[in-house]
Every structure is written in C-alpha cells, then in structure tokens.
Amino acid sequence: MSQLLQYIIFHTELPSESVKNTVQLLNEDCTIPFISRYRKERTGNLDEVQIEAIVNCKEQFETLEKRKATILKAIEEQDALTPELQKKINDTTDLITLEDLYLPFKKKRKTKAETARKNGLEPLAKMIMSQSNNDLDATALRFVKGEIASEEEALEGARHIISEWINERTDIRNTLRNQLERYALIATKVVKTKANDEKAQKFKDYFDWNESLSRIPSHRLLAILRATSEGFIRLKIEIDDEKALSNIENRIIRSQNECATQIRLAIEDAYKRLLFPALSNETLQLAKEKADAASILVFTKNLKQLLLGSPLGEKRxxxxxxxxxxxxxxxxxxxxxxxxxxxxxxxxxxxxxxxxxxxxxxxxxxxxxxxxxxxxxxxxxxxxxxxxxxxxxxxxxxxxxxxxxxxxxxxxxxxxxxxxxxxxxxxxxxxxxxxxxxxxxxxxxxxxxxxxxxxxxxxxxxxxxxxxxxxxxxxxxxxxxxxxxxxxxxxxxxxxxxxxxxxAENIVSYRDENGAFPSRTAIKKVPRLGGKAFEQAAGFLRIKDAKNPLDDSSVHPESYSVVQKMAKDEKVAVSELIGNKSLLQKIKPEKYCTDTIGLPTLKDILSELEKPGLDIREEAKVFTFNQNIKTIQDVQEGQLLPGIVNNITNFGCFVDIGVKESGLIHVSNLSDSFVSDVSEYVHLHQQIIVKVLEVDVARKRIQLKLHK
Missing domain, CATH: 3.30.420.140 (YqgF/RNase H-like domain)
Known part of the structure; x- marks a missing residue:
C-alpha cells in the first residue's frame, strides 16, 4: 500500500478499499458530488463529507511530500544529509516534526551563535556540554584572542552556541510544546491610551482577561485576536516558567560543576530568547487554526441552510x-x-x-x-x-x-x-x-x-x-x-x-444562439464540453419537458439502459414507470445488478423514479411579525414573540423579531439540556417563537429564550 493511502487511512479511519478507489476517482478528475452520487459501489457508499476528508488528507500529504523534497535537497547541498537523517525525514508524517528536523540546517540570518562560531568558540561550547571540565576559567582563557577580549566574553559566546543547540533539540521542543498545549494561559490587558475609545468598548470584556488557551471558545479567541490587531489590547501567552526550565535542565544537566552553571545560564537564555517566543507563537497559531476551523464550520452549516432555503418557485x-x-x-x-x-x-x-x-x-x-x-x-x-x-x-x-x-x-x-x-x-x-x-x-x-x-x-x-x-x-x-x-x-x-x-459561459452562449437544449445528449454539442465533463455534469442537469422523461431526473444517462430494461420487463413505457409507486415497489433491484451497477445505485434509481425531480427544499411559508413590536422600546421582558433565525454562531443564534436590533438566544437558552451544536436546534430562516428574557435599551441588546 502506498504512503499516500496509509496516510489517508490513518487520518480518516476509513476502509482501505474505499480510500483506494476514491483516490483513483479523484486522480481521474472526478468531482466530489459525482463520486458521492454516482460511484457508490466503488467508494463503499461514502458521503460528501467523507470524500472531502479524503481530498483534504490527499492535499496535506502532497504538501508534506513537496516540503520533504525541498528540505532534502537543501540539506544535501550542504553535504550534511546522512542515511539516518534521510530516513527520519522520509518517515515524518507532520510538518511540525519535519521543520524541527530541518531547523539545525536552516539558513539563518546573522545570530549570536554564528558570531561566536566565527570567533572560534565552538570547541569551548563542546567542552562545557561535556560537563567534565573542572577548571573552566583556565579553559576559557585559552579562547581570549581576536574579537574575544575576556574570559567572560568567551563563556558568553559559548553559551550562545549552547543556547542554539538547545533550541534545535526536538525532544526539548516537544516537551515545551506539550506544556504549552496543556497548561498555557492567554492573558490580555487594555492599552491604557485606548481604554476610553468608543470602538474599543465592544471588546471591554477583554480589557483584563485570562483563560486556558486549550479551552477558550473559538469566538472568544477570534475576538481577542481582532482586539489585539486593532490595538485596543495586548495579549501574551503564559506558562509556569520555572517548571519549563526545570524540565529542560533535567534533560541536559548531569553534573554540579562549573559547566552546569554555564549550561543553566544557556538554558535560561535559550528559553527566553528562542524557545518560548517561537513555540508560544506556534501554539497560539495552532489555537487560531482550530478557532478558524470551528468558525468556518459554522459558516458552512449556515451557508448550506441559506442556500437550501425554501423557494417559492416559478411564480410572478x-x-x-x-x-x-x-x-x-x-x-x-x-x-x-x-x-x-x-x-x-x-x-x-x-x-x-x-x-x-x-x-x-x-x-x-x-x-x-x-x-x-x-x-x-x-x-x-x-x-x-x-x-x-x-x-x-x-x-x-x-x-x-x-x-x-x-x-x-x-x-x-x-x-x-x-x-x-x-x-x-x-x-x-x-x-x-x-x-x-x-x-x-x-x-x-x-x-x-x-x-x-x-x-x-x-x-x-x-x-x-x-x-x-x-x-x-x-x-x-x-x-x-x-x-x-x-x-x-x-x-x-x-x-x-x-x-x-x-x-458555463459556453453553455449559455450556445443556448442563446441555438435555443433550448431538447435533451441531455444535445449538451455535448457545446464547444469544449467533452466526454469527461458530460459524464461529471449530466446527472445534475435537468431538461424540462424532454422527449426522454429521464432527462428531467437525477438518473444518470449511463443508467438509462437499466431503467429501460425495468420498463420492458414490466411491459410498460419508461414514462409509465415514472411515478408509479406500486409498480416500482414490485421491482427487485438485485435482478439488475451488473459489474458496474450495484444495489446502492439501483436503490437510488428506484427512489428517483418514484418521485422524479423532487426538490429537497421545503416550500416557502409566509411569516408575520408581532405588529405591535416596532422598536426595541416596545420589547418587554416576558413577552412571547414570533421571530426568524437570521444568524447562527457557536455561542447561540440571533433572531429577527421585527425591530432593528436582532435578539440573541444564548446557547444555554436553546434547551434545558446541554447543547453541543446550535444547528441541531435551529436553522437559518427558521420561524420560531421566543421568550424575551432581558432588554438593555442603552446597549441595544435583547436576550431571548427558545420557546417550545
């Protein structure tokens, strides 16, 4: 099994055969909707979400492999690529570990350690790290020459080199990462000169705030980051520094002589100047990526609900x-x-x-x-x-x-x-x-x-x-x-x-010049619309009042022959089969299985024939607000009001009750039980009844509760 398939199976936990066939279909330029709808036999009936997960993993793997190739080439050009290092790089399955392996070989701008090396202090640094030297002053004196004017300068330079070595150690970086991941706090303070700024007031809750970074809700982290970028607050990541330093010391120091003292100083320098700034930023970035993912998930759910909103249909x-x-x-x-x-x-x-x-x-x-x-x-x-x-x-x-x-x-x-x-x-x-x-x-x-x-x-x-x-x-x-x-x-x-x-432009241009398409096969006449495009698109395109009624259904043209065989076996025309529920229920799909068409597709075909062209969306419904509620001043605590959900977030949903200000149903007021997903209780444009809990006219805020 290829590394790509192993990577996808590990991260998605999907069946290996399903992953293998889906990747093959993707490599054949098949789209997610086509694969999920018309290739169920090959994918093992994977849905769009699972196929999208495979697509994302495939892209992540390809990005990782591309980065590996770049890094291997860069290290090879430095004549530093050993078989052991090459194997480590090739076996790496995530970008963070990969970048850690590359860190010692990465071209750096001028650093304190580089200057110390040029001044010949690397041998001294190695002696200190050996922790066996008992007369360090005498040893350091041997390196006082050129740009180095004293023993202390020699020791300081050596410590800069040691600090860099410590910073480049993968085990130390992972230990600190683990501490940051589990125990980091995000703390904020208001920028005093901006405290009374009108625009800053919406971030007032974060003028003096601290919270576990691993548990902070996505909307709160994004709000804090926005307030920071707009200059209203300053944030910092905090952990127990003494514990972090102690963990590093335990991995390095094996003696209690003068070398240990120098190493402790180097550890403190590496931690404050190199490790903590880089890894706390990395941890914050990872938290931001998680918050982004959570926020984007809300967007996608909301957008889907909005796009699949109730159509009135072809009415004037x-x-x-x-x-x-x-x-x-x-x-x-x-x-x-x-x-x-x-x-x-x-x-x-x-x-x-x-x-x-x-x-x-x-x-x-x-x-x-x-x-x-x-x-x-x-x-x-x-x-x-x-x-x-x-x-x-x-x-x-x-x-x-x-x-x-x-x-x-x-x-x-x-x-x-x-x-x-x-x-x-x-x-x-x-x-x-x-x-x-x-x-x-x-x-x-x-x-x-x-x-x-x-x-x-x-x-x-x-x-x-x-x-x-x-x-x-x-x-x-x-x-x-x-x-x-x-x-x-x-x-x-x-x-x-x-x-x-x-x-799409070609289709519309052809339609404008030649009139309506009489059939699905006529679409093939559109310039540049080849066999592959037709295969991918045909099942999703509808031809109203076509000679072949299947052209106005989700039955793919590749399966028309199966429907025709069904009709022939039942001694009726295809048009008589469509919508004939009692006749369709008698048909045994197993009878029509072939090497390419299995039960999942046949069941889809029979379902579609029963209700051809059925719109999955609900019908549009008229809604009327309470005619006595026109402004926020009319809203009173305890009222039951009709409303329409007009936005959904991770912390609740906003409801239009007929006044300028939308009311908020906090997640805790959606149900008496715990709510993990707001979308399980309400959807966009849903017509609901709410109870008014609180009205703050000055701050233009209305707190609501979902009324059962």
Missing amino acids: VLAIDPGFRSGCKVVCLDAQGSLKHNENIYPHAPKNDVTGAIKKINSLVDAYKIEAIAIGNGTASRETEAVIRKIRFNRDIQVFVVSEAGASIYSASKIARDEFPNFDVTVRGSVSIGRRLQDPLAELVKIDAKSIGVGQYQHDVDQGKLKTSLDTVVANCVNAVGVNVNTASTSLLSYVSGIGPKL
Missing part, C-alpha cells in the same frame, strides 16, 4: 427594496425572474404618499398578474410591510419579508451589470430580492459566499480556507438540488459538477 413576483427619503424601488418579475417593470413609490416621510403607493401597487399586481410580494428586510422594511398589508387585493397575494444580505454586493457586481446594463443598482438590488424569493439558491450563487454575512468573524479566519470551504458547500448544494440547463445563469451552471466558469 413584485419585489420592493424599501427606503424612506429616496422612496421604495418596486420591480415586477415574471415566473422565470425576468424584469418586466420598475418604478418608485413614496409611502414614507417626507412625501408620505401612502394613498398613491397603495394605488400603484394594486395596479401593478393586476397588470402583471402578481402572485407574491417580496419586501427586503433592511431600512423601512416594517413600515413598508405595514403599508402593503393595508391593501385589499382582489385575489390571494402572499407577502414575504426577504433577507437583503449581500444584495448590495450583487447589485454593484459585474454579473449584475451584465444582466442589467441599462438599469442602476437600485433596480438590480430589487430584482435580487424578488429572485431570492423565487429561488434562493439560483440567486445567492451570484454573490461571493463571504459577502452573505452568516457566521462569526469572517474577516479574521484564514481567507483561503474559508473560500475553499464555502465554494465546496455551494457546489454540493447546487448539485444536490439539480439545475435546469435551459434557464440557469452562468453563475449557477459554473458550480455544476465538471462544468466550471468557462464551460
């Missing part, structure tokens, strides 16, 4: 981007999200033209046969909603309040300019609000996931890892839902397995 929508002085921008969209009309209404101060606004909305609803109204949840949202609810429509019109998060980013983007070159940002923003109601996933993929604003401390975590994780979530959601290839935007198509931005 009137969308309103509310505002006060500048008025409310109103747009009318057809069932496919195309813009049909736009104008402004002015129901609020200073114009207060409520009557005109009501008449205009009424006439637009009639003229464009509107089926639902979407109102952005930003400034003037509640006031605009109140005006709309006064209107007596001549038919049932559903009214929804829609999250505006990221709408301004979209409206100023190149994607929006390309879609609506003749309209300004206000029109584009309103269109985005309306389309989010029709299909949140199709609209939100046009916005950089980081700009949607769900989670905590998004600007403080590793931006590369955040982008990779969020892009993976978007791709998984798009492929889980499936995409109508004849209506999808370039942005949406680009996330389909095997497609990417360039092929």
